[in-house]
Amino acid sequence: MVVSEIPAINITARNTRIIPFEYEYYEPRSLKEALELLDRYGDQARILAGGTDLLVKMKARLVEPRVVINVKKIDNLRYIVEDGEQVRIGALTRLRDIENSELVKKYIPALHDAVKSMGSIQIRNMATIGGNLCNASPAADTAPPLLVHNAKIVLSSVGGDRVLPLTEFFKGPGLTVLKPSELLREIIVEKTNAGSSAFKKVSRVAVDLAIASAAIYVEVEDGFIRNARIALGSVAPKPLRAVKTESLLRGLRIDSREVLNALKTIDEEISPITDVRSTAEYRRYVSKVLVLDALEVAYTRLKGGVHG
Amino acid sequence: MVRVSFRVNGEPVELDVKPNELLLNTLREKLGLTSVKYGCGIGECGNCTVLVNGEPVLACLTLTVDVDGCEVLTVEGLSKGGLTRVQKAFIEEGAVQCGYCTPAFILMAEFLVRSKQEPSIDDVREYLKGVLCRCTGYVNIFKAVLKASESGRGREKVDKG
Ligand SMILES: Cc1cc2nc3c(=O)[nH]c(=O)nc-3n(C[C@H](O)[C@H](O)[C@H](O)COP(=O)(O)OP(=O)(O)OC[C@H]3O[C@@H](n4cnc5c(N)ncnc54)[C@H](O)[C@@H]3O)c2cc1C
Numbered sequence: 001m002v003v004s005e006i007p008a009i010n011i012t013a014r015n016t017r018i019i020p021f022e023y024e025y026y027e028p029r030s031l032k033e034a035l036e037l038l039d040r041y042g043d044q045a046r047i048l049a050g051g052t053d054l055l056v057k058m059k060a061r062l063v064e065p066r067v068v069i070n071v072k073k074i075d076n077l078r079y080i081v082e083d084g085e086q087v088r089i090g091a092l093t094r095l096r097d098i099e100n101s102e103l104v105k106k107y108i109p110a111l112h113d114a115v116k117s118m119g120s121i122q123i124r125n126m127a128t129i130g131g132n133l134c135n136a137s138p139a140a141d142t143a144p145p146l147l148v149h150n151a152k153i154v155l156s157s158v159g160g161d162r163v164l165p166l167t168e169f170f171k172g173p174g175l176t177v178l179k180p181s182e183l184l185r186e187i188i189v190e191k192t193n194a195g196s197s198a199f200k201k202v203s204r205v206a207v208d209l210a211i212a213s214a215a216i217y218v219e220v221e222d223g224f225i226r227n228a229r230i231a232l233g234s235v236a237p238k239p240l241r242a243v244k245t246e247s248l249l250r251g252l253r254i255d256s257r258e259v260l261n262a263l264k265t266i267d268e269e270i271s272p273i274t275d276v277r278s279t280a281e282y283r284r285y286v287s288k289v290l291v292l293d294a295l296e297v298a299y300t301r302l303k304g305g306v307h308g
Numbered sequence: 309m310v311r312v313s314f315r316v317n318g319e320p321v322e323l324d325v326k327p328n329e330l331l332l333n334t335l336r337e338k339l340g341l342t343s344v345k346y347g348c349g350i351g352e353c354g355n356c357t358v359l360v361n362g363e364p365v366l367a368c369l370t371l372t373v374d375v376d377g378c379e380v381l382t383v384e385g386l387s388k389g390g391l392t393r394v395q396k397a398f399i400e401e402g403a404v405q406c407g408y409c410t411p412a413f414i415l416m417a418e419f420l421v422r423s424k425q426e427p428s429i430d431d432v433r434e435y436l437k438g439v440l441c442r443c444t445g446y447v448n449i450f451k452a453v454l455k456a457s458e459s460g461r462g463r464e465k466v467d468k469g
Pocket of ligand 1: 046047048049050051052053054055056091092117118119120123126127128129130131132133134135139140141142178182183184185207208209210350351352
């Protein structure tokens, strides 16, 4: 790759001091009220949660909604609860709440790793998990951990709820199956009882989006991998599961060379691009390293070692 | 226009604002609180950090309508009873160069000192990483924060960079 092939960033002089247009503004106090507003305004409206993605885009006029629906005053959408074999997380839960949650640390360790790595404390105080998923960046850091924990999402509209596996949610950069009248209400995650999980990412500076990221969930019996699930971020149009690599890992001795060989298959499953953050080649290379590093952390946790 | 009422540095404020007005601009332009700085406008430099209900957030990505009913704290509200430990430590350690980022660092340091008893150097890094100092005066800033938190731990590490 020669430097001239790296696409230039489009630096147009933007005034990021203000939001340069007006909109109709609503602050629903209940979910019902929010869903009715969404039903009324559809694709003319945007949901505002933490605003750390949406307001940046609005300042740059990348999105210019006629109606803004601030859902943060609905307080019963901010929770993390244990429910049998699952943990349920409300869409408006702040990343900082997740970081401070013992429940998440214990049962969804990869998600705990991920939120700790995201933005700054200020950003994590504002940003919500629902916003991270609905923004649908290929670099959304909560996505790989949730994918390896077989997360399901609950989408609500005036017509009722639908529940989908997270694997079916993302369509491409910024694109999801969410309908204009729908709101992401809840994320349901399987607890790690038999196995453990971990998340790793590389970025340029401390507060930055990932160059690449990886999460793994693994179950190990007598030194052999019984089950593994891998998910990768920033190396395809959407966060994705590496199902082929996962199947090759099953049955291998965890400390064997075959594990390294199996990880080479990741190459076939990803389609990274070159952009301002990294070249495609580096993303290919580092993805395997990240999965291996995450595997090591998850295995240490499984053996009861302290790791994060 | 939307009527909002909140408290800034302990004083009640009532204002009519447009729904697209940002807290950064309300504080600076309507309330004269110019310690809150506009840096990048996209959440990356942290120079517009303020405490809302005791938690640090970015005023450049917060709608003013959103702080209705909240308590907002800026550096102007800190020193009402004389300089705080953090402020004194910044002066003693020479933790100020051009001064642009200083209010944001002071607020994050106050938040750290209030949240953690004996912060380690890693805690200091984690709490301060969301504020950029373009003079790169981090070493003295870290020293000041450790001093204010009365923690000698990690001091050696700061000296080594
Ligand atoms: C300085 C900085 C650093 C960052 N670092 C990281 C990082 O390390 N990793 C990372 O992944 N991201 C990062 N981000 C991006 C951003 O902070 C996260 O994606 C965040 O979780 C978005 O959540 P939010 O609540 O702020 O979303 P908002 O900006 O409020 O919303 C984002 C989008 O989702 C929609 N939406 C929000 N909630 C819902 C819902 N419940 N139902 C339906 N639609 C909804 C909105 O309409 C909007 O289109 C960073 C951002 C900044 C500014």
